[in-house]
Amino acid sequence: xxxxxxxxxxxxxxxxxxxxxxxxxxxxxxxxxxxxxxxxxxxxxxxxxxxxxxxxxxxxxxxxxxxxxxxxxxxxxxxxxxxxxxxxxxxxxxxxxxxxxxxxxxxxxxxxxxxxxxxxxxxxxxxxxxxxxxxxxxxxxxxxxxxxxxxxxxxxxxxxxxxxxxxxxxxxxxxxxxxxxxxxxxxxxxxxxxxxxxxxxxxxxxxxxxxxxxxxxxxxxxxxxxxxxxxxxxxxxxxxxxxxxxxxxxxxxxxxxxxxxxxxxxxxxxxxx
Amino acid sequence: xxxxxxxxxxxxxxxxxxxxxxxxxxxxxxxxxxxxxxxxxxxxxxxxxxxxxxxxxxxxxxxxxxxxxxxxxxxxxxxxxxxxxxxxxxxxxxxxxxxxxxxxxxxxxxxxxxxxxxxxxxxxxxxxxxxxxxxxxxxxxxxxxxxxxxxxxxxxxxxxxxxxxxxxxxxxxxxxxxxxxxxxxxxxxxxxxxxxxxxxxxxxxxxxxxxxxxxxxxxxxxxxxxxxxxxxxxxxxxxxxxxxxxxxxxxxxxxxxxxxxxxxxxxxxxxxxxxxxxxxxxx
Ligand SMILES: Nc1ncnc2c1ncn2[C@@H]1O[C@H](COP(=O)(O)OP(=O)(O)O)[C@@H](O)[C@H]1O
Ligand SMILES: [Mg+2]
Numbered sequence: 001x002x003x004x005x006x007x008x009x010x011x012x013x014x015x016x017x018x019x020x021x022x023x024x025x026x027x028x029x030x031x032x033x034x035x036x037x038x039x040x041x042x043x044x045x046x047x048x049x050x051x052x053x054x055x056x057x058x059x060x061x062x063x064x065x066x067x068x069x070x071x072x073x074x075x076x077x078x079x080x081x082x083x084x085x086x087x088x089x090x091x092x093x094x095x096x097x098x099x100x101x102x103x104x105x106x107x108x109x110x111x112x113x114x115x116x117x118x119x120x121x122x123x124x125x126x127x128x129x130x131x132x133x134x135x136x137x138x139x140x141x142x143x144x145x146x147x148x149x150x151x152x153x154x155x156x157x158x159x160x161x162x163x164x165x166x167x168x169x170x171x172x173x174x175x176x177x178x179x180x181x182x183x184x185x186x187x188x189x190x191x192x193x194x195x196x197x198x199x200x201x202x203x204x205x206x207x208x209x210x211x212x213x214x215x216x217x218x219x220x221x222x223x224x225x226x227x228x229x230x231x232x233x234x235x236x237x238x239x240x241x242x243x244x245x246x247x248x249x250x251x252x253x254x255x256x257x258x259x260x261x262x263x264x265x266x267x268x269x270x271x272x273x
Numbered sequence: 274x275x276x277x278x279x280x281x282x283x284x285x286x287x288x289x290x291x292x293x294x295x296x297x298x299x300x301x302x303x304x305x306x307x308x309x310x311x312x313x314x315x316x317x318x319x320x321x322x323x324x325x326x327x328x329x330x331x332x333x334x335x336x337x338x339x340x341x342x343x344x345x346x347x348x349x350x351x352x353x354x355x356x357x358x359x360x361x362x363x364x365x366x367x368x369x370x371x372x373x374x375x376x377x378x379x380x381x382x383x384x385x386x387x388x389x390x391x392x393x394x395x396x397x398x399x400x401x402x403x404x405x406x407x408x409x410x411x412x413x414x415x416x417x418x419x420x421x422x423x424x425x426x427x428x429x430x431x432x433x434x435x436x437x438x439x440x441x442x443x444x445x446x447x448x449x450x451x452x453x454x455x456x457x458x459x460x461x462x463x464x465x466x467x468x469x470x471x472x473x474x475x476x477x478x479x480x481x482x483x484x485x486x487x488x489x490x491x492x493x494x495x496x497x498x499x500x501x502x503x504x505x506x507x508x509x510x511x512x513x514x515x516x517x518x519x520x521x522x523x524x525x526x527x528x529x530x531x532x533x534x535x536x537x538x539x540x541x542x543x544x545x546x547x548x549x550x551x552x553x554x555x556x
Pocket of ligand 2: 064065
């Protein structure tokens with residue numbers, strides 16, 4: 001079997017059994033800024049297991065977004081291997097959902113129309129796509145807002161629609177790039193909890209980039225701390241909290257929480273980076 | 274304001290009536306502001322006409338040079354009753370509309386499809402700029418040789434004065450699409466054509482309509498310049514003929530019809546825009 005597989009086959013029935021959804025080995029990436037080579041990702045290895053939520057924190061500008069774009073095939077790595085479900089892939093991997101801080105909703109589509117986008121692109125029959133989108137919107141507390149245009153929705157609701165647009169495609173893996181960074185604290189806790197609940201009940205895997213250490217500790221099973229540019233893994237924390245892991249408030253109140261936050265904060269300390 | 278008011282029933286049904294009252298008050302205030310603007314515009318126009326009438330009423334020289342509102346109105350009435358006003362407006366309207374449509378369709382199609390290839394757009398860029406900088410009146414003699422002195426040459430003039438603007442505005446709209454939005458489409462598995470159809474084209478509508486509004490005037494200029502060169506009917510013909518006979522109020526009368534035509538076409542474009550982009554009214 002060749003190493004390069006068309007994206008549509010990846011993650012399908014033929015995937016090697018037991019392979020973790022994502023393995024990253026010695027990935028490096030530099031940008032060419034006006035003829036000057038800027039190394040952004042130094043030498044980075046990590047993996048993401050099935051049903052696991054991994055948070056990545058790192059100083060701003062260290063290459064987190066670059067890493068995510070490399071993983072989902074929007075830019076190519078200079079070196080190293082990226083295996084989705086045990087396979088190296090050229091182009092976009094299938095079964096991967098991607099979400100940014102910007103909701104990127106299309107203003108000319110209603111909430112429902114936005115959620116349907118991915119299904120439409122994949123050629124799912126319209127009535128089927130509509131039904132599935134309604135189900136996901138309802139799960140995210142947006143019942144009754146399906147016909148609203150994005151401009152009439154609040155920031156939190158828009159981000160929920162964006163989350164629904166990601167989840168409706170039933171991705172095995174979600175790549176999230178600071179998706180809740182622009183939301184106010186309360187909205188953020190609610191959406192984080194909903195995300196954790198929906199993701200954990202269907203055993204999807206999540207790679208969440210964030211600059212919010214509390215968010216990372218409260219939601220993730222593992223937190224990876226990156227160094228500044230050229231970035232590499234600086235520390236890894238397995239988060240063991242006794243609380244319900246789909247309740248962000250409970251997580252914040254559980255005994256080990258503050259300790260994790262302090263240690264990660266110390267790792268991230270700008271002066272010692 | 275509209276949006277938050279819409280959410281109130283869900284959060285707090287008790288304040289429903291108060292919210293509705295606030296919304297109604299807000300609407301009334303907005304209508305009052307609009308009425309005030311309209312009234313001021315009308316007053317300004319009336320003052321200008323009165324001043325014009327007064328300055329030309331007792332001065333035959335001035336009346337000859339500048340016409341007078343009453344004389345212009347008189348010409349409008351005679352032109353309307355002998356049918357020439359309607360005929361000329363109709364002819365120029367058809368030329369303008371056809372030139373507008375052909376120019377915008379061709380320009381927009383080329384402009385949008387240039388999004389497909391950075392290479393092709395870079396190759397043709399200097400040619401587009403060169404063509405765009407030609408004053409279309411300089412083309413008129415050639416156009417008449419190629420297309421004759423009838424309707425076709427006016428449509429061609431009108432098309433030419435529209436097409437480059439339509440091309441440039443739609444291309445700008447297409448390449449201005451947010452890179453992150455394109456990446457999102459790619460991660461959803463969209464092909465290049467799907468990105469074009471589902472993202473680039475609708476995202477460019479705002480710029481396309483800005484171009485449409487701009488090119489109403491250009492289409493009209495093209496048609497009228499075409500009529501100046503050679504014609505037997507149309508508003509441009511009426512203006513040219515009255516001008517060469519020094520009947521200045523008649524020139525103005527035809528000009529009034531030209532302005533009315535431009536306003537009508539702009540209004541129609543605005544209507545279509547609202548129809549095609551309902552989400553723009555929210556926000
Ligand atoms: N297309 C690009 N060309 C050149 N440099 C880039 C490009 N994109 C990002 N960079 C640089 O790479 C570094 C990492 O960027 P990014 O991955 O966005 O960081 P983060 O998401 O961690 O804040 C930054 O210093 C940024 O200026
Ligand atoms: Mg970033």
